[in-house]
Amino acid sequence: MFSEKLFKSFDSYLPLNKAEKKDLSSRLTERRLKRRQYILQQNDVCNHFTFIVEGCLRKFYIDNKGAEHNIQFATEDDWITEYDSFYSVRPSLLSIEAIEPSVILQISRNDLLFLFLNNAKYDRNFRVIAEKKYIELENRILESARCGAEERYLSFLSRYPNLAARLPNLQIASYLGITPEFFSRVKNKVIANNAAAQNH
Amino acid sequence: MFSEKLFKSFDSYLPLNKAEKKDLSSRLTERRLKRRQYILQQNDVCNHFTFIVEGCLRKFYIDNKGAEHNIQFATEDDWITEYDSFYSVRPSLLSIEAIEPSVILQISRNDLLFLFLNNAKYDRNFRVIAEKKYIELENRILESARCGAEERYLSFLSRYPNLAARLPNLQIASYLGITPEFFSRVKNKVIANNAAAQNH
DNA sequence: CGTCTATTTGAATGTACTCAAAAGCGGTGG
DNA sequence: CCACCGCTTTTGAGTACATTCAAATAGACG
Numbered sequence: 001m002f003s004e005k006l007f008k009s010f011d012s013y014l015p016l017n018k019a020e021k022k023d024l025s026s027r028l029t030e031r032r033l034k035r036r037q038y039i040l041q042q043n044d045v046c047n048h049f050t051f052i053v054e055g056c057l058r059k060f061y062i063d064n065k066g067a068e069h070n071i072q073f074a075t076e077d078d079w080i081t082e083y084d085s086f087y088s089v090r091p092s093l094l095s096i097e098a099i100e101p102s103v104i105l106q107i108s109r110n111d112l113l114f115l116f117l118n119n120a121k122y123d124r125n126f127r128v129i130a131e132k133k134y135i136e137l138e139n140r141i142l143e144s145a146r147c148g149a150e151e152r153y154l155s156f157l158s159r160y161p162n163l164a165a166r167l168p169n170l171q172i173a174s175y176l177g178i179t180p181e182f183f184s185r186v187k188n189k190v191i192a193n194n195a196a197a198q199n200h
Numbered sequence: 201m202f203s204e205k206l207f208k209s210f211d212s213y214l215p216l217n218k219a220e221k222k223d224l225s226s227r228l229t230e231r232r233l234k235r236r237q238y239i240l241q242q243n244d245v246c247n248h249f250t251f252i253v254e255g256c257l258r259k260f261y262i263d264n265k266g267a268e269h270n271i272q273f274a275t276e277d278d279w280i281t282e283y284d285s286f287y288s289v290r291p292s293l294l295s296i297e298a299i300e301p302s303v304i305l306q307i308s309r310n311d312l313l314f315l316f317l318n319n320a321k322y323d324r325n326f327r328v329i330a331e332k333k334y335i336e337l338e339n340r341i342l343e344s345a346r347c348g349a350e351e352r353y354l355s356f357l358s359r360y361p362n363l364a365a366r367l368p369n370l371q372i373a374s375y376l377g378i379t380p381e382f383f384s385r386v387k388n389k390v391i392a393n394n395a396a397a398q399n400h
Numbered sequence: 401c402g403t404c405t406a407t408t409t410g411a412a413t414g415t416a417c418t419c420a421a422a423a424g425c426g427g428t429g430g
Numbered sequence: 431c432c433a434c435c436g437c438t439t440t441t442g443a444g445t446a447c448a449t450t451c452a453a454a455t456a457g458a459c460g
Contacts, residue, residue, distance in 0.1 A: 061342055069345035071338060084335045093342065120320030127327035130334055135284045137337040138271060142261055142293065144344070145269035145377060148415070169439065177345060182416055184440055348447070370406065382448055384408055 002053045003028055006105055009051070009077050013128050014121040027111040033057075033098035039106075040096040046085035048106040052078050055102020056163075058171065059094050070175040072136070073099070073163055079129050099171060149178045149186050202253045203228055206305055209251075209277050214324040227311040233257075233298035239306075240296040246285035248306040252278050255302020256363075258371065259294050270375040272336070273299070273363055279329050299371060349378050349386050 003025050007016055016024060033039065033055065040046050042062055050057070057080050061069045071094060074080040085092035086109060107115075115122040139159075143152050153176055157164050164172065173183035203225050207216055216224060233239065233255065240246050242262055250257070257280050261269045271294060274280040285292035286309060307315075315322040339359075343352050353376060357364045364372065373383035 061345060063346045069342075071341055071345075083331050084338070087331065116324070120323060123320060123323035123327050124316070127323050127330060130327060130330035131283050131287065134330055134334045134337065137334065137341065138284070141271055141337065141341060142269075145261060145271075146263045170437095179417060180439070181418085181441085184438095185416095188440080368406070379449060380407070381409085381450085384406095385448095388408085 002030055002103060002105060005053050005077060006051045010121075010125045014124040016121065020119065020121070024107075024115070027107055027115070028105045029107075031104050031106060033102040033104060035098060035101055038095060038097045039104070040082060040085075040092055040094070042093065042095045043091045045089055046082040046092045046096075047109050049079060049081045049086065049112055050096070051105045051107075052076055052080065053103040053105060055098060055104070056100045056166065057096055057098050057102060057104075059096045060174065061094050068174055069177070070171060072133075072140075073160075073167070073171075073175065075163065079133075083130075099167065144177060149176060149182065150190060152176050153183075153186055153190060202230055202303060202305060205253050205277060206251045210321075210325045213328050214321040216321065220319065220321070224307075224315070227307055227315070228305045229307075231304050231306060233302040233304060235298060235301055238295060238297045239304070240282060240285075240292055240294070242293065242295045243291045245289055246282040246292045246296075247309050249279060249281045249286065249312055250296070251305040251307075252276055252280065253303040253305060255298060255300045255304070256366065257296055257298050257302060257304075259296045260374065261294050268374055269377070270371060272333075272340075273360075273367070273371075273375065275363065279333075283330070299367065344377060349376060349382065350390065352376050353383075353386055353390060 003021070006028070007021055007024075010016055028051075030053075031039075039048070039050060039057070040059075052074055054076055056073060056075045058070050059072045059074075059080060059082065061071060063069065072080070080096060082092045082094050082096065084090070085094075089109070112122070112126075116126075143155050147155070153172075156172065156176060169183055169187065170180050173180045176183065178186070203221070206228070207221055207224075210216055228251075230253075231239075239248070239250060239257070240259075252274055254276055256273060256275045258270050259272045259274075259280060259282065261271060263269065272280070280296060282292045282294050282296065284290070285294075289309070312322070312326075316326075343355050347355070353372075356372065356376065369383055369387065370380050373380045376383065378386070
């Protein structure tokens, strides 16, 4: 059962009991996403918190030239939403789409707000989720502040080795905040350096 | 009483009752900070959540060349901490210092963890704090992704008009991710544009 | 009033971007 | 199975935004 994965992710903070699991299950919607399928489009209101059972999604911004800027990736056992739009019920500046075929569980705003009101466990679990997400973003800012594209790429490789392997270059470039063309040069340079290091 | 400000900041989410206020008060430490006074030094562990009663603090990163990069400002009625170090109890990559003479209230990790365990209201209130902080950071990333220094400055001006007025240029430049020299040019250009717009 | 820090200006430099085009890769249909 | 199409990646040349270094000026504070 897919929701077991979700319950498990709460276990280290405030586990749910049987009744709570059952109740939560009834509020979850399972969806299967194809590659490129959106769960949130720019200018729509974000109405769900999304748990990823399997696959990989990205949250990104499309600027006025049409260029896409990845803000964040999320894979198995992670959550993704657009907090600002979700809580303010205003149009989202960001979009969220599946990069890989994915399986997700979604909970609507009404259901989540209901849970917050009626069971304090959810405050705990979602506090922890928000705090972790915050740390992730802060690290991202830190990295863009402190170094050039090559170091950021190396840092990305070591922080998210499995992501680096499964994502197309285009997505990584967009996350690093550089053009695909420039990323190609950076990547080849890194590979060349590694080869040189191997040869001695 | 300074802690009243703090209690008030909870009112829109989950207000505290009298007994809770008294208990929380006993766990708060009031401190007065001079300009430039640190409450967290890089490589120290962040042991407190800090509420700002009055003044302005900044969280920043010092790179290996000694250059400082502002991650976030916090003023009256806002909270500041380094989540990663606070929860992991590991040395912080970031520093926090007062930009203005400030009055703060601090709660220690032990006390806050105690409150989380014993009163679910705190999970709620600190969930909301983390979510707001997350939104703030996401906006910051968005802005650095979508535009050049001049637009970022204009956007900063409109988003935080009072901050822009009270901060020295150096701090703003560091927040925008540009050098003070370049910021000076950007600012003068913006001023020139405004003057031109006035004259017709 | 002098010192220290913040801001401004100039010139040379560099990192990353744009535009253009070629090459590689994978899927789809004939 | 090959040919074609679309998409991703690579390469090249010219450009721009922002940096660095240096020095001059202005402000703030004791």
